[in-house]
Amino acid sequence: MSTAPATVEDADAGDVAATLRDAPFVRVVAAANGDALAASGVLARALRERSTPFQVRVDPVPNPLPADGDDVALALGVTGGDLALPGDARPTSVGAAAAARELGVDSDPILALAGVTAAGRPVGDAPSLLDAATEQTEIERRPGLAVPTTDPVEGLAHSTLVRGPGSGDPEQVRAALADLGVPADPESADRRQLASWLAIEASAPSTRAAEAVERVLHPYATPERRFATVAGFGDALDAAARERPGTGVALAIRDAEATRSAVVDAWRGHARAVHGALSDATTGRYDGVFVARVADGDPGRLETVARLCRDFESPEPTVLVVADEAAAAASTADDGLDAAMAEAVRAVDADGQSAGGSRWATARFDDASADADAFEAEVSRFIAAFRGAL
Structure with a gap:
C-alpha cells in the first residue's frame, strides 16, 4: 500500500x-x-x-x-x-x-x-x-492555420482541429488551394485568405461548427x-x-x-484514420445523443472521431461512437460521460473497462456475440444503457 x-x-x-x-x-x-x-x-x-x-x-x-x-x-x-x-x-x-x-x-x-x-x-x-x-x-499571433508544419496542404489535410473540405485527403486540399491561388509557401495575405475560406466552409453545418473552427484560426506561430x-x-x-x-x-x-x-x-496517419472513419460512419439520431457506428476499433482514434463529430457534424450535444469492441463519447456540456460509459460497458461486458471525465469517455469491451443478430442486439443494449445513464 x-x-x-x-x-x-x-x-x-x-x-x-x-x-x-x-x-x-x-x-x-x-x-x-x-x-x-x-x-x-x-x-x-x-x-x-x-x-x-x-x-x-x-x-x-x-x-x-x-x-x-x-x-x-x-x-x-x-x-x-x-x-x-x-x-x-x-x-x-x-x-x-x-x-x-x-x-x-x-x-x-x-x-x-x-x-x-x-x-x-x-x-x-x-x-x-x-x-x-x-x-x-x-512567438507571434498571425493570420493562417494552427498546424504543426509550414506546408498548407499537409496542414489542412491532416489537422484534427477541424473538419472541412479535403480533411484526410491531401489531393483534394491541393486542388482546393490551387483554385484559391494559395501557393506552397504562403505569405501573410495568402494565409489570411486560406483562413477566411476555411472559416466559411467548415462553419457551414452549425453554430457549434462556427465556434469550433476558431481553434485552427489565427494561431500563435513559433518559427524558431x-x-x-x-x-x-x-x-x-x-x-x-x-x-x-x-x-x-x-x-x-x-x-x-x-x-x-x-x-x-x-499526426498524418491519425488524421487519415479518423477522418476516414467519420466519412464512412453509419449514424443515428436519438434525443440528446448522436450515434456513429464505425469499423475502426482503436479507442484513442474513436475519441478523436467523437470530438470531430460533436463539433462539426452532430445536431445533438452528445456523440457516442461505437465499434466492435470499443467506444468513445464527447459532449458539449458536463454530462458525466464517464459514469454513462461505465454503465454502458457493464450492460454488455462485466469485465470491460472505461475511463473519462464529465465531457469525454472511452471504453474497451469484449464482443461475445455469436452472430450478426446477437451483435446488433448487444450494440443496442450498449447504446440504450449509455442514453439511460445520462
Whole structure:
C-alpha cells in the first residue's frame, strides 16, 4: 500500500510537488490526449532535473491504481493513482507546469501551452505560460492555420482541429488551394485568405461548427521551434498520444528532430484514420445523443472521431461512437460521460473497462456475440444503457 496521501482526485500544484519531492520512484499514467501527454513531459523533465526515477505510460482507457510501498502513482488527464491532475477545472498541463515550478524547475512553456491548446483552451487562458514563452523564444499571433508544419496542404489535410473540405485527403486540399491561388509557401495575405475560406466552409453545418473552427484560426506561430504553431504542436501531440504513445512520450521528455519527424508521421496517419472513419460512419439520431457506428476499433482514434463529430457534424450535444469492441463519447456540456460509459460497458461486458471525465469517455469491451443478430442486439443494449445513464 502506498504511503502517499489517500488519493487526491484533483490535486493542486502544492499537493503534487509535496508528494513528488521525496518520492523514490514516480509512476505516471496519462490519458491518451495531447494535454495529458504534454503534462507528462513537463513533470518528467522536472523529475529528471531532480534525479528522481520515473516511468510514463499513456493509455486510451487508463485505470491508474495507487502505487506500492513508498512509490507514487500520478494520474494525468484522469482520476486515480495516489493523486491526480484530471484536467477538468483547468488543463492538466497548466497544473503540471505549476507543480514543476513548486519543485524549483522551470518547464518548457511552449510544451505546456501546446497542452493547453490540445485541451481545447485558447493560449490566452494561460497568461503566465505565454509570458514565459515570449521571454524564451519568438512567438507571434498571425493570420493562417494552427498546424504543426509550414506546408498548407499537409496542414489542412491532416489537422484534427477541424473538419472541412479535403480533411484526410491531401489531393483534394491541393486542388482546393490551387483554385484559391494559395501557393506552397504562403505569405501573410495568402494565409489570411486560406483562413477566411476555411472559416466559411467548415462553419457551414452549425453554430457549434462556427465556434469550433476558431481553434485552427489565427494561431500563435513559433518559427524558431520544431513545430510551426503552438496549437499545431498540440494537435501533433494529441495524435501521437493516440497513435504512437511511446514516441509522443519521447518527444515530450526530450525534444529531438528525429522524434519530431516520427510525431508528424503519427499526426498524418491519425488524421487519415479518423477522418476516414467519420466519412464512412453509419449514424443515428436519438434525443440528446448522436450515434456513429464505425469499423475502426482503436479507442484513442474513436475519441478523436467523437470530438470531430460533436463539433462539426452532430445536431445533438452528445456523440457516442461505437465499434466492435470499443467506444468513445464527447459532449458539449458536463454530462458525466464517464459514469454513462461505465454503465454502458457493464450492460454488455462485466469485465470491460472505461475511463473519462464529465465531457469525454472511452471504453474497451469484449464482443461475445455469436452472430450478426446477437451483435446488433448487444450494440443496442450498449447504446440504450449509455442514453439511460445520462
